Amino acid sequence: MASNRFHPPYSVERGRARFRASRTRLRASALPIAQCALAAGLAWFVANDLLHHNDPFFAPIAAVVSLGMSFGGRLRRALELMVGVTVGIGVGDLLISWIGTGAWQIVLVVALAMATAVFLDGGPVIAMQAASSAVLVATLIPPSQGGGPDRMFDALVGGLVGVLVVAFLPAHPVLRARKQAADILADAADVLQKVADGLVANDPKPIEAALKRARTTQASIDALQASLRGGREISRVSPLYWTSRPRLARMTAAAEPLDNAIRNIRVLTRRSLTLVRDDEILDPRLVDQIEKLSHAVAVLRRMVLADPGQQPDQAEAARVLRSVSIGMKPELVEDAGISATVVFAQIRSLLVDLMQVAGLSRISAIATLPPTVPKPGYPTDH
Structure with a gap:
């Protein structure tokens, strides 16, 4: 019998992937x-x-x-x-x-x-x-x-x-951080879409894939923080980029709520997986909110990449996120189980984090959410 130990096409494709990764590293360095x-x-x-x-x-x-x-x-x-x-x-x-x-x-x-x-x-x-x-x-x-x-x-x-x-001969103090933040938001949007797909189909597999991807984002968050530290140094010592300080300050202010958002997405994804495995009842409107949030995060990603004066700007990203937040009413989890309630609370917390990335203060972000009274023994929103 012929051996199936070696698979040339797979080996060639893996070699190409490694070459592309090496080329990307070299270009970045x-x-x-x-x-x-x-x-x-x-x-x-x-x-x-x-x-x-x-x-x-x-x-x-x-x-x-x-x-x-x-x-x-x-x-x-x-x-x-x-x-x-x-x-x-x-x-x-x-x-x-x-x-x-x-x-x-x-x-x-x-x-x-x-x-x-x-x-x-x-x-x-x-x-x-x-x-x-x-x-x-x-x-x-x-x-x-x-x-x-x-x-x-x-x-x-x-x-x-x-x-x-x-x-x-400086690097741009903001450009690298913008691209890294955009990549993180792209991952976030993809994770949320996979969670929504898994909830609609009552299938744990897309949510498992989403959780696996969400758990890999911490390295990207750490790299973003390092780039922002480097950007602050460059903006201090390089006369060429003194004018970039206000945008760098906005990017730095967005880094912590972005980190918090990713952490909330991980919790949301884990609870969604538990919800599906336990066959817990979930209001379809809540799933729709997760899908809308995925689309809003995609808008937020484009905002991060946009140059000053381009669209979408912070106001447009905040508007899209508000359109999601107004739908997060407590009626979505009436008579729901604990996993559904946790998912609901995590979405609300996630919206607050993302609106801070879009430039709102925390107090203003919380004010966009419909009022809710948590059930006894359940986690609060924030």
Whole structure:
């Protein structure tokens, strides 16, 4: 019998998918790669050609490490690196000039450099940079070769060059976060539509798929937060994007309610799955509300991607969400079971979160909902 162990078409398709994923990663990382490369070359040029330091390799190293591949925390990382390198070089130069080089000397130098760094700040970057710099001093560039102060100054040059590259070759402080938020909202809309489909068909499979997808969104939320931190740094140091601060502030204000919305969607999806498995009775109008909410989230996604002056804007997204909220009346869960009541409450909470993403205050968002009195023992809306 022929073996079915290998499936060439599947293998080819999987290879293509991996190639597309790799290409997407490379495209997303193109700017930080260019920034690191340019900063390394500029740092070497400044330290070697302008300041005439001998073999100033600490300068390009400091520039690359201070930038890194992530957009968030670069200014703090640059400061920590400069402090760490300075501590490592200072401790290494001081001790190695007295006790010489060797295995036990390296043990002592690294321990003291890291202890000094932890005492000064405690950040992991400072401690690791202090240790690696001390090792270099103790092995490849002992104090006998001179240049101790120059080495510390090279680290400062590299860090400053890194900051200047971020200032004058910056990523857009808002664009990356907008795309990430739009992707999160696309996932949210798809999850809600699958939940509605599963409830209509009384079939758990679409809801199980929706729950699986909803559980993968936390990494996207974390990436959005990192992009916003990086955007705030860029808007502070880059004159090119000072005018983007108001939009960045709006995007930052929307991040927390977006996170809350995704959490509420997970709860809604789990309860919907329980509802179907328990064969609990559900008012069809409530299912219709979930489908309408999916469409409203799609509008909210387009709002996030729209440039200033384009439609849909915040007012249009809020209007669509209000059209859903006015239908969330307590009569939808009269004589309903606990799962249906929880789904009802989660939809109301979700609407409040999404309207905050659209720019409304929490109080204004809650005011758009019809009044309701929760049943004793059941969860409240907010």
